[in-house]
Amino acid sequence: MTNLRVLCLGEILFDLLADQLGRSLENVESWTPYPGGAPANVACSLVKLGTPAGFIGCVGQDEAGDTLVKLLQEVGVDSTGVQRHPTAPTRKVYVVRSEKGEREFAGFGELDTSKFADAFLQASKLSERLFEEADFLVLGTLELAYPQTREAIQKALHFAEQYDVKVLVDINWRPMFWSDPSEAKPLVQEILHKVDFLKIAKEEAELFFDTTDAGAIAHRLGSIEGVLVTDGDKGCAYCLSDHEDKVSAFSVDTKDTTGAGDAFVAGFVHQLCQHGMKSIADAESAKNVVRYASAVGALTTLKPGAIAAQPTVEEVEAFLQEQ
Template sequence: MSNPRVLCLGEILYDVLADQLGRSLGEVESWTSYPGGAPANVACALVKLGTSSGFIGAVGEDEPGNELVKLLEEVGVDTTGVQRHPEAPTRQVLVTRKQNGDRVFSGFKDYDTATFADTRLKAAKLPEKLFATAEILAIGTLELAYPETGAAVHQALELASQHNVKILLDVNWRDVFWKNPDAAPDKIRELIKKVDFLKLAKEEAELLFDTYDAGAITYRVNTLEGVLVTDGDKGCAYCLGENEDKLPAFSVPVVDTTGAGDSFVAGFVHQLLNYGVQNLKDAEIVKKIIAYASAAGALTTLKPGAIASQPTAEEVEKFLQEN
């Protein structure tokens, strides 16, 4: 695929999910691996909704890395920006699950967090031609935990700025990825100053801003064009184009919440491109965008795994008509 409209930069990995709900790490009897990593999830979800995407990140020269790159290609994600590291392994994350399906990131088997390939993304190898034709760059914050990949993030921001690419940041805070979690909030706040759209979970908003009021956050970071604050089954608060409101979540029988926030982001970006940033001044259009994103997120919780459970555009449209 050439000229993807959206670039998703960050980690692609295997979420190794506990098969038994409500058990601690030591009590889990069996595990199942699912492809994941927030930026990769967003890239795949976008293609399924009908928006072309490219993934930028690093995996190992190993079998898990081969499988993940193959998956991206099978879904239809542009892999021009994928780098392979000859020694560092592809990341696998142990994920235990609460009784209600909510997930807890529980470590990396026998590895240290800084030994994985996604920590070694090289700034000099980012393909500028992707940025020349892209419209949106979607990033997370986990990459800031590692100096080499952190430098690649800042190079990507520079390229995005040069080519007038809008930047969306999904905070996606995971303390287990950071060697020094206390350093994270300041680094994340600095990054937020350089982006156009900000998506946070309610807890992340409170951590970074001491409020989960989307309007207040938009006002405080006066360079933002939009803020989305999600709160699981309680819905989403937003401030977009000076339209501020809340939308309740759709009620669905949740099996696994992994990747739901990433599908929400994909739904938002897909509709943002459909309607155009200039139309965020229209309150009704903004409501439609958020409802679509919420539906994409809700549908992803109906099955286990992040990428395998993502809906198509037809499924989202049908769900919205029925709800």
């Protein structure tokens, strides 16, 4: 087995994207399923860029779960960390889209958020062996909403500390995943003091830190090595090894923004795996890392679906040369 440089833990699911743009949930006539889930998106994007990655999560013992595990394997993501739940179904999320392709999560259909398989990831079944060789652990925060998966996240963080695995958290705030959204803030803030890198959207920065200043957030978190504050087509402000700056977004013909932030995370982690921590040691190389990540994110918006649209390393390099 190839040494997995990156482990991505959390949800893998189907985004049911509205075929009709600019309509509310009730008025959509048809939906197209696309594989998604932020940590799974990151794992797939990393592999397409050439960095070996594995996914850890739980899906149902159902057709949707079979399809998603098969997809991971076809892309080349290691799926040995995937658990199967005998009765809880694989999660499906309804996503409506604006005329411009901007998406909005619109619910889970008939089921309560806590009844899907990803809520039942078992800490006792996590493979310690996966962490022994890894360089990075990538986490979202949605799965903190569910007690059993929350316990698995804590165990993963323990393994990461034990084996000197760098931890990146992407807040990825989605209130609808929480039965009680007011529980989120303390649980999220508790794990942020155990991470090395934080990727956070501008609105999330305002919600969790009352500021969008990457340097101020880094200062508040203390020992963190980097904070990236993304703002869609307005670019990314960052603080990496005390280098603070901003990278403008690339202007592209956006079709669908689903998974763009996850591709950005993959581009960032890929660069750190390729070039090591020295790549953010000086101001210019730190900016180049963020610029690369921004390119991966931008290219993912050119086609519908998060995973299907992800670029190869050759496409990213060709795109950057054109700019």
